[in-house]
Amino acid sequence: MRRTYLGEFEEVVLLMVAILDGEGYGVTVSQALEEHTGRIVTFGTVHNTLIRLEEKGFVTSELGGGTAERGGRRKRLFRVTALGSRALQEIQQLRQELWQLIPPKTLQLSGS
Amino acid sequence: MKPPRFAHWLLTRLHPEETLEEVEGDLDELYTYWYERAGRTQATLRYLLNVVSVLPPFVRRRKRQEDYYQTPSILQPTMIRNYLKIALRNLKRQKVSTSINVVGLAIGLATCILIMLYVQDELSYDRYNDKADRIVRVGLKLQMNGKDVGGYSLGQxxxxxxKQEFPEVLKVTRIKGQGGEFVSYGTTSxxxxxxxxxxxxFFEVxxxxxxxxxxxxALTEPNTVVLTEETAxxxxxxxxxxGKVLSFGNDKRPYRITGVVRNVPTNSHFKFDMLATLVGQDQTIDWPGWLYSIDYQTYLLLPEHYDYRQLAAKIPQLAEKQMGSEIQQFLKLTPKQFREKGDDFGVFLQPLTDIHLYSRAESSQSGNIMYVYVLTAIAAFMLLIACVNFMNLATATAVRRSREVGVRKVLGSVKGQLQQQFLIESVLxxxxxxxxGLLVVSLALPFFNQLTGKTxxxxxxxxPLMATGLVAGTVLVGLLAGxxxxxxxxxxxxxxxLKGRVTAGRGSFNLRSGLVVFQFFITISLIIATxxxxxxxxxxQAQKVGFDREQVLVIHDTHMLRNNETVFRDKIIRSPQVVTGSISGQVPVGRTNMDNTTVRTKEDPDQGVMTRFYFVDPEYIPTLGMRMVQGRNFSKSFPTDASAVILNETAVRALGWQKNPIGRELIGHTDDNGVNIMYRVVGVVSDFHFESLRQKIxxxxxxxxxxxxxxxxxxRTDKLPEFLASLKQQWESFAPTAPFSYxxxxxRFEQVYVSEQKIEQILTLFSSLTIFIACLGLFGLATYTAEQRTKEIGVRKVLGASVGSVVALLSKDFLKLVLIALVLASPIAWWGMNQWLKEFAYKVTIDWWIFALAGLLAIGIALLTVSFQSIKAALVNPVKSLRSE
Structure with missing residues (x-):
């Protein structure tokens, strides 16, 4: 099966959406990124990445949950799709397999 | 705690609309977050930076919902098959509008194809020559006594x-026409x-x-001849x-055959069955020059990639020298004096490919570029009208199919697919x-050939090129119309x-009315032209030609009887069926000998008048029923008549002898010793047309x-066949080499106007076709309108409207359109016909009643077409039309 290419930043954002489990939208994803990875990125980067992920079919979105602090405007809440979760799992699995292949000494030597 | 106003404004203005709401909210929330964590300045700066990051060109645009889920490719074969199936079903279901459409378009296309064939043929003249673009013909510009006597031939x-003067003239060749000649081989003649x-x-050019x-x-030796395949x-x-030898004419000049060539293509401006050599024919006596015996069509072959205008600029010098000296010799005038009289002379060059379409009519064979333009325009109009009809009908029937469109849309058809479907339908x-249309063309071609005299x-x-063009053109028409x-x-x-609220809007009605006006505009113009x-x-044809052309028989080639010509004449006039008979080379209509001479009055010998001259016998004038205005006819009882002359009224006026011309003398010609030969005027004959009515007498x-x-x-006979048979018998008793022909x-008179007749027939044909197509369109439209207003008509009838008032109501709108078309068409048609009539010296005026007639005709036709439908609609029982509410 041809795998849709998932960039590094896209993968991280997709993970954030997964972590937030239905509560992910522009603000929470940016904050989670900052919190968990320490990366501060512009809002536009996050916004664009989310749109691209949706186009690739890894997330779906719906509008909802306007609050007072956003002036009653609705949020676009993202959720990982089946395709998205499979992609994440495949990446995870691939990594695992690759880790298995590393000879035990290599990392120790370079690490110390 | 509000984000900076300007940045927010920028965001609302520039951020894509689709995601504006969420982004605005997100940024507001983030602003609060930053404000709380890092204070106002930080928050403002970060807000600004982030706003910029979501402005174009950085921001990614969210696609619209429809585009989001990838639709299967629009050109899937399954879909196309489906379109075709639906198209066929639709066409089958709406038989009337389908057939109107097909017939209209087919006739439009057939006309177009026919005209295309015709125009193509006209334009192809003389292009079969390999060197067509390098050949030019030299023509003569000559104006004498204010009359243009130039033409397309020059002296020998x-x-x-x-050739001698200009190195760029690679080859020259001359052609000389030789009238009819009896050619025999053994007993075949x-x-x-x-x-x-x-x-x-000739064959090198x-x-x-x-x-x-x-x-x-082939033609290098004297008395050699080349035949075409057919003649051979x-x-x-x-x-x-x-190697065989043919004998020419009465004197049996021998001509040896040195070649056989293919038949001359029909699209050639010269035609020959036999081509004899000019070698040894050139005159060595008289005045061989440029202006004397102007019988030679002169062609030049120029180098490749050479603009003939360069040569045209150089020739006048030579022409001035040669022709100038000849004018000096003949007329005793220097070129300057000649020009001072308002006359002119010179030569001009004409490219071979222009000869057919741009020459003044020499015969009914020659073309006219104007007719090519007119026909092309008619073809374009016909096609346009057919397309307009098509659009009109399709738009009108749209309402019927609006439900289909609605259902399709509900089931997920997108606009593109629907458009595709309709386009495919119209292309189909x-x-x-x-x-x-092609079938129609193949059926009509023989008649069209007869009409145009072409093959x-x-x-x-x-x-391949034409076929592809045709198909591509048709597809284009389908696409445009659809x-x-x-x-x-x-x-x-x-x-x-789906709620049933669609009726054709006001706007589309205007478009459709515009199209109807356009159609009738063309129809009316064509009626007026026709x-x-x-x-x-x-x-x-009804013009008083000044002579009596009824019951006059012309027996041809009587010179072949030689000395027996008079005997034969005297023999036939003794018959009780004959009133009188005259021997003459000049018949006033059709191809005949036309010679010009210059006559001068005795009182004023410097003032020459160029006239035609006839040699006649005393019977000529009575035979043709010409009227003597003054004086008398020639008569055998006056021996002095050998030096008498009869003038026509125009000649009398030209010589300035309005008062009492009889008995005056004029100088006919000057003999070799310089003695003026005088002629005394004995009579004046009333003007008669001896040329086409296109020219002035x-x-x-x-x-x-x-x-x-x-x-x-x-x-004076009722038994023409017997009379002719007896003539034939008498003719053959002289055993001439020529067959009896008459x-x-x-x-003959009608023959002269063949080209006008053709144009009139073609115009009639095309205008009736246009009218027909326009009617088809109108019929379709009327059907539609009646259908649209079924309910309205039902209500009106319930409320007491009569059939008549309903019909009037339905027809009124169309009549208005026809009237507008009439107003628009009249001035344009008037202008166009005026241009055409300019060619004729004697012409009709364009009266107002023609416009009225055309208008009435158009209105009548429109009414007839519309009323069929409106009466049908008006007669429907209102119960039927109203029950389905």
Whole structure:
């Protein structure tokens, strides 16, 4: 099966959406990124990445949950799709397999 | 705690609309977050930076919902198959509008194809020559006594002089027409009307392939002749003609056959069955020059990539020198004096490919670029009208299909698919129309050939280029005609459609009315043109030509009887069926000898008047029923009549002898010793047309003299066949080499106007076709309107409207459109016909009643078409139309 290419930043954002489990939208994803990875990125980067992920079919979105602090405007809440979760799992699995292949000494030597 | 106003404003203005709400909210929330964590300045700065990051060009645009889920490719074969199936079903279901559409478009296309074939043929003239673009003909500009007597031939030496003077003239060749000549081989004798004489260089300039013989040597010796395939077969059957000797004319001049060539293509401006050599024919006596015996069509072959205008700029010098000295010799005038009289002379060059379409009419064969333009315009209009009809009908039937569109949209069709479907439908219809059109063309071609006197064939259409062009053109027509309905229909909103709220809007009604006006504009213009052309033709034929052309028989080639010509004449006039008979070379209509001379009055010998002259016998005037205005006819009882002259009224005026011309004297010509030969005027004959009615009557002088060629016979008989048979018998008793042949003067007269007649017939044909197509369109539209207003009509009838008032209501709108079209068409048609009539010296006026007639005709036709539907609609029982509410 041809795998849709998932960039590094896209993968991280997709993970954030997964972590937030239905509560992910522009603000929470940016904050989670900052919190968990320490990366501060512009809002536009996050916004664009989310749109691209949706186009690739890894997330779906719906509008909802306007609050007072956003002036009653609705949020676009993202959720990982089946395709998205499979992609994440495949990446995870691939990594695992690759880790298995590393000879035990290599990392120790370079690490110390 | 508000984010900076300006940044927010920028965001609302520039951020894509689709995601504005969420982004605004997100950024507001983030601003609060930053504010709380890092204070106002930080928050403002970060807000600004982030706003910029979501402005174009950085921001990614969220696609619209429809585009989001990838639709299967629009050109899937399954879909196309489905479109075709639906299209066929639709076409089958709406038989009336389908057939109207197909018939309309097919006729439009057929007309277009026919005209295309015709125009293509006209434009292809003389292009069969390999060197077509390098050949030019030298024409003569000559104006004498204010009359243009120039033409397309020159004297015998012009070719030689041009070749000597200009190195860029690679080859010259001359062609000389030779009237009819009797050519015999043994006992086989035919009159050869297409006999030309040409220089030996002929085949180096023109491309006429040889079947037998050597093109390089074919015409180099005196008394040699080349035959065409067909002529060779006529004389020799399957024998080899090379080396055989034909005898020409009464004196049996021998001509040896040196070659056989392919028949001259029909699209050639010269035609010959036999081509005899000019070698040894050139005159060495008299005045061989440029202006003397102007019988030679002179052609020059120029180098490749050479603009003939360069040569045209250089020739006048030579022409001035040569022709100037000749004018000096003949007229005793220097070129300057000649020009001071308002006359002019010179030469001009005409590219070979222009000869057919741009020459003044020499025969009914020659083309006219104006007719090519007019026909092309008609073709374009016909096609346009057919397309307009198509659009009109398709748009009108749109309402019927609006539900279909609605349902399709609800089931997920997108606009593009619907447009595609409608376009495919119209292209399909156009292709069907093309096939029908081609059938029509193949059926109509023989008649069209008869009408135009051409031999066009469908073969031209089989050429790959033409075939592709035709199909591509038809597809284009289908696309164009289908585009408006496609876009209009696919833009229906399903909600309204399914609620049944769609009626054709005001706007589309305006478009459709515009199209109707356009159609009738063209129809009315064509009616006006046809009526005017018809009137002009009738006028010309009914014109008092000044002589009696009824019951006059012309017996041809009587000079072949030689000395027995008079005997024969005297013999036939003794018959009780003959009133009188005259021997003459000059018949006032049709191809005949036309000679000009300059006569001068005795009182003022410097003032020459260029006139036509006839040699006639005393019977000429009574035979043709010409009227003597003053004086008397020639008579045998006056021996002095040998030096008498009869003038026509125009000549009398031109000589300035309005008062009492009888008995005055004029100088006919000057003999070799410089003695003026005087003629005394004995009579004045009333003006008669001796040329086409296109020209004004010119001066004419008649002298008494023997002039053989034809015998004109005025008959009074009901038993024409017997009379002709007896004539034939008498003719054969003289055992001439020529067969007995004759024509009637009134037939000959009509022959002269063949080209006008053709144009009139073609105009009639096309205008009736246009009217027909326009009617089809109107019929379709009326059907639609009636259908649209079924309920309205039902309600009106319930409320007491009469059938008449309903019909009037339905017809009124269309009449208005026809009237608008009439107002628009009248001035344009008037202008166009005025241009056409300018060609004629004697012409009809364009009266107001023609416009009224055309208008009435158009209104009548429109009413007839519309009323069929409106009466049907008005007669429907209102119960039927109202029950379904």
């Amino acid at each position: 030496n012009a070719a030689r002089d041009l 035919f009159r050869q009307d297409n006999l030309l004489l040409a220089d030996s260089t 023109f491309t006429i392939p040889f079947l037998k013989g050597n093109p390089k040597r 077969r006529k004389y020799f059957g399957n024998q080899d003609p090379i 219809l156009a292709m069907v129309a093309l096939i029908v 066009l064939s469908m073969n031209l259409l089989i050429k 585009s408006y309905p496609a876009f209009y229909l696919s833009s229906f909103k399903p909600v309204f459609v 009526v005017t052309a018809d009137r002009q033709l009738r006028y010309m 010119g001066p004419l002088a008649m002298f008494l003299g023997r002039n053989s060629g034809n015998i004109l016979v005025k008959t 024509s009637f003067l009134d037939d």
